[in-house]
Amino acid sequence: MAKEILRVEKLNKFYAKQQILYDVDFSIAQGEVLALLGPSGSGKSTLIRCLNGLEEFSTGDLFFDGQKMVPTEKNWQQIRQKIGMVFQSYDLFSNLTVLENIVLGPIKVQKKSRSQAVQIATRLLKRVGLADYLQTYPRQLSGGQKQRIAIVRALALHPEVMLFDEVTASLDPEMVRGVLEIIKELSEKDNMTMIIVTHEMNFAEQIADRVLFLEDGHILENTPSKQFFVNSQTERAREFLESMKF
Amino acid sequence: MDHLGTSVLFAGNNFSRLLGGLWTTIWIALLALLIGLILGTFLGMMRTFKNRPVRLILRLYLEFFRIVPTVVLLFLAYYILPRQLNINLPAEQVAVLTFALWVAAEFSDIVRGALISVPKHQRESGLAIGLTHWQLFRYVLLPQALTLELPATINLATRVVKTTSLLMLISVMDVINIGQQIIEANGQSHPNGIFWVYGLIFFFYFIVDYPLSLLAKKLNAANQH
Incomplete structure (x- = not known):
């Protein structure tokens, strides 16, 4: 167990x-x-x-x-450092670049050194295929990109649990897949503990235990998927x- | 030229005295703005807290400074403070103090308005990564509020500069007061002096305030996009 x-x-x-x-x-x-x-x-x-x-x-x-x-x-x-959360409306901090969005938590909350935080951010961004966007501002990104970065921002704190609150609900249909794949990979590769609110039934069926x-x-039910x-x-x-x- | 009376501006050390008065006007306005904006930022933040008594007190503070005319505030500070509280400050300091408190009151409302118009989700995602309330203000909410509040702030600054003209009432040697002295001293020799002196003062205020209002206009336009 x-x-x-x-x-x-x-x-x-x-x-x-x-x-x-x-x-x-x-x-x-x-x-x-x-x-x-x-x-x-x-x-x-x-x-x-x-x-x-x-x-x-x-x-x-x-x-x-x-x-x-x-x-x-x-x-x-x-406790919020241990529980990452991603929201429906991709809420990157609009006044900060992608990099600053991601390193803010590690540096200010977890008191990591800047170089360490940048390293974490770069590695995670590479993983979601957005390594070229370090210095970009959120307004220049698509919804799907923003949502992937919001996931990275949460992951940068090394949480034990991730909460996803309808993270694809306001994305264009063709953006949904990329985001869901990242979540799936998190479960499969990193064995991340996750609680997911979603309306994507196929996705839930594939990923949920x-x-x-x-x-x-x-x-009403608490059932194996x-x-x-x-x-x-x-x-x-x-x-x-x-x-x-x- | 002399029959026009412009010479009154340059007779003796009149012109440098007027410039000196302008400088008094400017430093009082700048110092009051500096103190007021810093204080107002904190008060504005506190006005977004949940604590009701704090909010009520700050609201009363704002309304007091908004409702009571600035002249009355100046007189209160200049005549009543020393008499009742035995605090004797030079007129310039009374002016800075009064204006700073006034700016803080007005700015607290600007900051509060800007803070509450930052989308709620920005606050929540900040909390979700473990930021403390102070860090949330410092790194996320205030910088975003700043762009929203800039035009209104510049507007406030131009009002402060203009309102310094009241300082002659508490005998601060600002540009208006000095202008008045020059007019009175030269009334016999330059009967048209009043026109030229006030003309120059108008020009002084204009070159200080107009760039500010241009900037406000530009920022306003930029914010629309």
């Missing part, structure tokens, strides 16, 4: 009086890829954002590497999968 990296226990989330997440329980082991699926508004993004403190949760517990997370600002700031199926803030896509446990999940097909 691989080591458990992250565990969520009885997590509840309210916006004002409205409850968004209900008693969410799950855990993820090292190297595992978890796909968070479900209809729009089911709470997938809220859940994934709770995992690195961008959303506060109302009750419940988070454990990282077996340690209970005390949700203070300082603790989150520490397990699927969490959410609806209205409830986890092979089983989920072939023979879901719940009627609702089957309907959902059916609706995603053409």
Whole structure:
């Protein structure tokens, strides 16, 4: 059994009086890829954002590497270095070049030397095929390029877990593939632990070890992905999968 | 030429006195801007915090300086401070202090506006790579806010330069005050002096402020793209 990296226990989330997440329980082991699926508004993004403190949760517990997370600002700031996150809108810092975007975290947060950080950045950029863009500003890049660099920026901190929040949802169709291939390679080559919110069912089926199926803030299924896509446990999940097909 | 009265500008050391007055105007404006912009940046940042009492106090501070006319602020500082608090400062320092606080108030609002118009995702991706709030401001939000706030800031600077003309009321020897003295001293010999002296002062203010307003216009146009 691989080591458990992250565990969520009885997590509840309210916006004002409205409850968004209900008693969410799950855990993820090292190297595992978890796909968070479900209809729009089911709470997938809220859940994934709770995992690195961008959303506060109302009750419940988070454990990282077996340690209970005390949700203070300082603790989150520490733990975010271990949990990389990539968003739907490719949010490179528009005032910084590609290189500066990537080295900002390693230098300022992890206090690495500049030359060390530049080395990491160059190596990672080479890997995603963008080594020529070190001095480019984000506005000069395509969406797909920006998203690949956003992934690199997160990886530069050497995270233990990566969170992907609908990272291909606002890309042009022909850009999607390049980004998904990088994510897949991360899992296959680096054995990266990942939680992925996506609407690309084919991709989820290929990459995920397990699927969490959410609806209205409830986890309806927590199923190995092979089983989920072939023979879901719940009627609702089957309907959902059916609706995603053409 | 002399029947026009232009000689009043060059009689004795009049011209160098006027230049000296202009310099007083400029250094007071510059120093007030420098202090005010730095202070205003911090206040503007604090106005984006969640802490309600802090926000309320800073808001009241802004409104106070915005609503109370600058003349009244100057009089308050010049006449009331020494009497009530026993703080006796030279007029120039009172001017710098008052203007700096005024600039800080106005600039805090410019900074706040610029900061909240930086897309929310920029803040979140900064947090997501583990930046502290201070680092987030320093490396991401403030630099982006800066380009947004530059035109309004230059506009504020031109207002500050113009408003220094009120400083004669607290007997600072600024360019207007000196001009006034020259007009009065030469009233007999140069009855048209007032026209030339104020004409020159107009020109002085123009060469200081016009480049600033051109710059603001240019930056505004650049921001549209």
